[in-house]
Amino acid sequence: MSDGAATLEISALTSGYGEAIVIRGVSMTVAPGEIVALLGKNGMGKSTLLKTVMGFLPAREGKITLRGHDVTRDPPHRIARQAIAYTPQEQAIFQDLSVGDNLRLGQSEASWFEEELARVAQVFPFLKERLGQRAGTLSGGEQKMLLIARALMARPKLMLVDEITEGLQPSIIEQLTEALAVQRERTGVAMLLVEQNVRFALNVADRWAVLKLGEIDDAGKSDAHNAAARIADHLSV
Amino acid sequence: MAKGAQTSSAKVHFAAAKPRSDIRTVLKGGVLALLVLGVAPFFLDIYTVNILIRALFLATLALTVDLLWGYTGILTFGQSAFFGIGAYACALVFTHWGFGAGWAILALVLGIIAAMAVAALVGWLAFYHGAAPLYGSIVTLALPIVLTQIVFAGGRTTGSSSGLSGFPTYYWSIEIWFWLAGAFLVVVTGLAWLFVRSDMGRVLVAIKENEIRCAYLGIPVPRIKILLMVAAGGIGAIAGFGYAAFTNVVAPELTGFLLGTELLVWVALGGRGTLIGPVLGAIFIDVTSSYLSGSFPFYWKLLVGILFVVVIVALPQGLMPVVTNLWRRLVPGKRSAAEPAKLAAAPKREIAESVDKPLIVRGVHRHFGSLQVLQGIDFEAEKGELLSLVGPNGAGKTTLIRCIADGYERSGGDITIYGKPLGRWAPDRCVALGIGRKFQAANVFATLTVGECLRVARYRLDPPSTWASDTILNLPEAALRIVEETGLGESLATEARHLAHGQKQALELAMVLALEPSIVLLDEPTAGLTRVERERIGTILTSLTERERLSVLLVEHDLDFVRKISSRVIVLHQGRIMLDGSVDEVVGSELIRNIYAGSAQGGRGDPE
């Protein structure tokens, strides 16, 4: 691990499914402790970018480095073991496993479990009481919280979060915002959030970028006064 | 009706079928093979001729395995059963009833009928809409085991485990038997050759490549598989009959599972889907086994086993393609691929004017277990309407498309297509009602050429020839236009897997339009396409609705695209219709803003 290296550095990345190219020459970095939001309409390649970083899709061109290590050709499990917590948008939890087993699967060290569980239970208290319940029987919002809890409990250096707010009610989004901010404060974790919810994204992230047809169309800082308007411009139809 | 729409630039107009077959090649090859077989007995010793006769009958059986597995993708372990049925028909009739020309014919006919009946039963059991490919293999695995046990149970009638032998038969000279077996093999190979190269043969390969796409092109896949199974069963029975009449011995092993797997070994080694490879593989391995069974039986079988594993893992196409490639390299020469069929315009079909609403959906819902994916879906589509379905991931858009294209899919509710209710029907029957569905990912038949893919799509309207291929390919104007505008017309002889992504998408769209549907269902037809390709598809879709008066239902994420081409938009969210209205109404709505962009812009000014 080389000091001072970006937590995630993507350079000139091109990838896609089969012959369809979805990501076209994207470059971006996430510094240690930084939260970056990736915005854009459906089908513009946001999730594809995360899947490529995780090694689920081969990078056709370009390079991906995690804290200085080139992981462009690594398989997903090896990338995940670099303290990367990935929360996919769909089929993100094991429906037929218990809540506890779902949380355990996120952890590389069994000994962390109790300590980390106590910590996330401060934000999501229901988890502690329902460890034995089948995850598929949780409500949609609870499943999302379970998903985030699993990522937080993994002691990650980088979280890749794919549309966590989708279909969530505002109060839960508030809780999530809080949970992510606290985690960063405490552990210095970096995050790349793929989002549709602009308000949430701007609240949590330091920087944002808009992806359009597989290319970065615009980018800026979250606290710039015109950020929301600029993003809205891109997302409008 | 396409009032005022001029016929497109297609130069050729509807043309009558002009079949072309490989009959010359087959005759040449057949005569050559017959000549070789004719003189062979005079150069070989009696022992070799003897084992060759058996090998020739088994090779014919292997050929039927290649038709089922190599071409159509049905992994069968049970082809030996039909061989056994033919063999036992011979042995049982000759042993218990009588011997003579009449009895021989009766035994043969009985054997064929019994085998075909069993094959029909197996096919009916194994091939139904939605059956897993593995289930067919399970049934073919059970068949020989059941038959073997029945033979065992037959006691003295069937000779139980020791079989029947010494029944009267024709003690012709060995040359005559050799010629009979050889001629039978050559004739069956010749017919099979014509068959697999015909338009129908291409349909078999299409089924192997992508059964689901076939069903949605209106091809009755289960029926075709059953018929093929029946034909293969009949041929297998004839081979078994000949084998028994020649060797004068039948044993339960002839019906058994082990012979069934041995056939697979021969076909795999020879080269599945090559006809000649399996025939040569069967003859070579069976003859060599007989020779070496005395001296090195175990080492030989070990070698075959190792070779089989290596071929399956590293060389799945078998040895035949290796040989043909070598031959091509050593003997360069002009080998012109068959000319692709010429495109012609199919006669124009009028959209029924009598019906007011082409598509009526009433109260359709769909659940998976306790998960409600669609609930209370009600809408109608007009003629000439381009209706877009939008909504976030998981809203149920693709499920809705599926409910319209497959009668089994919905959990409840009614769908009416051009006045006819959509029953609990498999997709191929829905196609007959006028539904055409394009899948999300380009779904074409990878090893078929562009022309062949389009031909397969014409299955229902221009039934394919069983022994020949048509030199004319009739397509409706809309399909022709896509083929011309996207340059597919120049690639008719190119295998679909070599096409660029955009061309594949265009090809699948052309295949769907070749069905001459009245309602077209498109699931993200522009995914992964470049801007130029998107625009081209957009133009084509608009012309479909405006000129051909088709109803198009489009699932699309790209709202820019939706806005440009739709005449109406339906917003689905969490399985319900949230909004149904004109483009302006929907696109400008608060709802879609919330769904698509989160709630951030709630109070801000309209950025446009």
Place this chain on the structure above:
Amino acid sequence: MDVLLLDIVTTAAILFIVASGLMIILGVMKLINFAHPAFLTIGGYAAFVITQLGWNPWLAVPFAALVGFLLGLIVERVIVRPLYARPLDAILATWGLGIVIGQVITIAFGRQVQFVQTPISGAMEFLGQTYSTYRLVLVILAIVLAVALTGLLYFTRFGLNARAVTMNEDLARGLGIDSTKVRSVTFGLGAALASMAGALITPLISVDPNLGLPWLVNSFMLVLVSGVSIPGLMVAALILGGAQVIVSTYVSAILGGLTIVVLAAVILRIRPRGLTSG
């Protein structure tokens, strides 16, 4: 009547033991291991080797399991791994492997029938019947096996990983689980279970190079009917094994031999995913 009941239970136990290795591999790897009978045969010959060496016949079971496990790891690496994307070809390749193993055994040990020393011989009084002690012991072993497999799959981290890979391989990989390793160990485990089963059944049958073959199709059918779960396999073994015993006893032994196959084909037509899956 009581004998019939004991026959049914002991037959089910034997079927369960024999089919468990096939099920583990199909369950976790979605792969049909047609080399299963070859691993049964290997187990039989492992027991034969122990007999030849004059060692305690119970040692045959762990010895067979060890041989099976190591061989399974090699086979997975060389033959199975390239075929994950071609499941039907994997059936054929493992079948071919079975041919190879059968021939190697034939070359090494000869074709003749061999006999293995029985760890427990004789009969005992049970439920008022005199019944083969060894068959009764197999019932206990089947229960122990079911408990051990349940424990492994449900109470260890390996089991959790394996179940995760079964349910959603991509998600599991995204959480850092090396699914390749899970598959490899699973195949080794399945092969070990098959070899162990081979060693366990040899006191009931003679040992020859085709020992395993008659068990293949019945095991395969049981596993499919079970819906690929441990309790499902127990139920399937009891129902189908029971039907086999009843048909064999009251109709004919030969028709009993096809009971499982026919019943399974019919059940699977009605319930394609087996008995226990919803």
